[in-house]
Amino acid sequence: MDAHELALDPASTQALAARDLRLGLVDSADRDQLAAWHEADSRGFHDRRPEQQSTDELREHSAGRRITGVWDDAIPESEVPVATVSSWVAGLSVPGGSLDAWAISSVTVAPTHRRRGVARALLEGELRTAAAAGVPVAALTVSEATIYSRYGFGAATWAADFTLDTRRAGWVSTIEPSGRLAFVSLQTAEQTCRDVFTRAWAATPGDMVIDDLHWGSLTGVYGDRDKRSASLRAVRYDDADGIPQGVVVYRLKENHADFTKHTVEVEYLRAATDEAYAALWRYLIELDLVSTLHHGVASPDEAVLWMIRDLRAATVTPYDHHWLRILDVPTALQARRYAAPLDITFRIDDPLGFTDGTFRLLVGTDGSGRVERTDASPDLSMAAPALASLYLGGVRTATLARAGRVVELVPGAVARWDAAFASAQTPWLSYWY
Numbered sequence: 180m181d182a183h184e185l186a187l188d189p190a191s192t193q194a195l196a197a198r199d200l201r202l203g204l205v206d207s208a209d210r211d212q213l214a215a216w217h218e219a220d221s222r223g224f225h226d227r228r229p230e231q232q233s234t235d236e237l238r239e240h241s242a243g244r245r246i247t248g249v250w251d252d253a254i255p256e257s258e259v260p261v262a263t264v265s266s267w268v269a270g271l272s273v274p275g276g277s278l279d280a281w282a283i284s285s286v287t288v289a290p291t292h293r294r295r296g297v298a299r300a301l302l303e304g305e306l307r308t309a310a311a312a313g314v315p316v317a318a319l320t321v322s323e324a325t326i327y328s329r330y331g332f333g334a335a336t337w338a339a340d341f342t343l344d345t346r347r348a349g350w351v352s353t354i355e356p357s358g359r360l361a362f363v364s365l366q367t368a369e370q371t372c373r374d375v376f377t378r379a380w381a382a383t384p385g386d387m388v389i390d391d392l393h394w395g396s397l398t399g400v401y402g403d404r405d406k407r408s409a410s411l412r413a414v415r416y417d418d419a420d421g422i423p424q425g426v427v428v429y430r431l432k433e434n435h436a437d438f439t440k441h442t443v444e445v446e447y448l449r450a451a452t453d454e455a456y457a458a459l460w461r462y463l464i465e466l467d468l469v470s471t472l473h474h475g476v477a478s479p480d481e482a483v484l485w486m487i488r489d490l491r492a493a494t495v496t497p498y499d500h501h502w503l504r505i506l507d508v509p510t511a512l513q514a515r516r517y518a519a520p521l522d523i524t525f526r527i528d529d530p531l532g533f534t535d536g537t538f539r540l541l542v543g544t545d546g547s548g549r550v551e552r553t554d555a556s557p558d559l560s561m562a563a564p565a566l567a568s569l570y571l572g573g574v575r576t577a578t579l580a581r582a583g584r585v586v587e588l589v590p591g592a593v594a595r596w597d598a599a600f601a602s603a604q605t606p607w608l609s610y611w612y
């Protein structure tokens with residue numbers, strides 16, 4: 180589905196008009212309009228002013244993206260919007276399946292117009308537009324963990340800031356890769372990343388299909404706002420049959436005081452096989468002149484920790500990463516598979532109305548689920564953000580129950596839910612968007 184074809188939300192348009200603000204869609208074919216929007220988006224995140232080349236790349240590589248702005252016609256230079264948001268539809272991997280998600284990005288409100296309800300109007304409008312278009316889940320990555328639960332989002336995957344003392348780590352894995360490593364150009368790396376991602380993402384709940392713009396930026400092919408691609412290197416792993424099975428894009432950060440203590444900064448690493456994964460990590464850990472490896476968006480559960488001798492060579496700092504918002508409970512819950520049979524009735528409290536009510540989830544022995552609304556009394560009750568956090572199996576219901584975010588109304592319901600919702604793979608989103 181092309182999100183950019185969908186009309187503006189009337190309620191948000193009215194709410195903003197009541198504040199003398201104008202909600203509108205940006206025609207990305209209009210170079211000046213897109214440049215002004217891009218300026219506002221960058222300013223909102225305290226980024227440098229975008230160059231024309233960067234705006235041209237945004238236009239060329241963001242087909243299907245719905246680009247929205249809010250304008251205040253009373254201010255000088257009013258062509259630059261005072262708020263921005265963009266959205267598109269992308270596949271989201273869930274345990275045993277996938278579904279369409281409404282990806283939301285570029286949420287900014289100019290500091291001159293903050294705390295007047297502009298973000299609320301934009302976010303609620305995004306959710307209503309997505310729901311009306313039949314998209315069952317909305318998703319975003321966040322600058323602050325305090326902003327989005329009021330709209331029903333919950334943290335569903337974690338990522339990790341991963342630092343490794345490579346001299347101390349000690350490679351002890353028994354995996355013996357039979358393929359080979361080779362440097363490739365960033366253009367080739369981009370293509371390999373896409374191929375490998377296509378094969379690997381379905382096994383990683385919470386990961387979302389990466390659009391052209393983000394691939395270009397991750398691999399340094401375009402979106403080169405800070406000229407960082409000049410320092411990027413890419414190494415590919417091909418298996419014994421010559422099939423590319425993994426790639427890492429990285430750069431070296433020099434330590435000028437000691438040239439034997441550079442840092443290797445992982446920009447993107449993806450492998451479709453365990454051999455490729457082991458070969459790429461070993462390559463990074465054993466690089467000459469490097470003493471530190473840093474990966475800012477590692478999985479919170481990297482297998483590499485079990486491939487080294489000294490676990491304490493690694494410092495792993497998890498952080499909430501992919502935030503989800505369930506918009507359609509039956510469609511979302513029926514899109515995933517479950518680890519155990521289940522018959523459970525649960526109440527969702529959703530002040531925005533999308534999922535408010537009581538539902539029954541019935542999981543058969545084949546792991547597939549069926550969901551319907553019911554008037555029966557619930558076994559569990561929770562608010563919309565808790566359902567989003569539990570959806571991928573990355574958060575334990577027992578933990579949310581201990582925190583008071585899930586209320587167990589029938590003894591044993593929490594344990595039954597946990598057994599069914601458990602995910603075989605740790606959920607993870609491999610990039611920021």
Ligand SMILES: CC(C)(COP(=O)(O)OP(=O)(O)OC[C@H]1O[C@@H](n2cnc3c(N)ncnc32)[C@H](O)[C@@H]1OP(=O)(O)O)[C@@H](O)C(=O)NCCC(=O)NCCS
Pocket residue numbers: 223224285286287288289292293294295296297298299300320321322323325326329
């Ligand atoms: C975060 C941001 C978009 C909020 O915009 P805003 O128009 O000031 O927000 P609103 O006035 O609509 O506020 C809506 C609600 O969110 C709350 N809120 C707004 N910003 C918040 C923040 N940074 N942290 C916690 N709560 C926040 C408000 O208090 C208000 O709460 P309430 O309606 O429940 O009483 C804006 O401050 C901004 O652009 N920040 C910098 C860029 C950024 O971080 N964007 C988010 C990217 S994920």
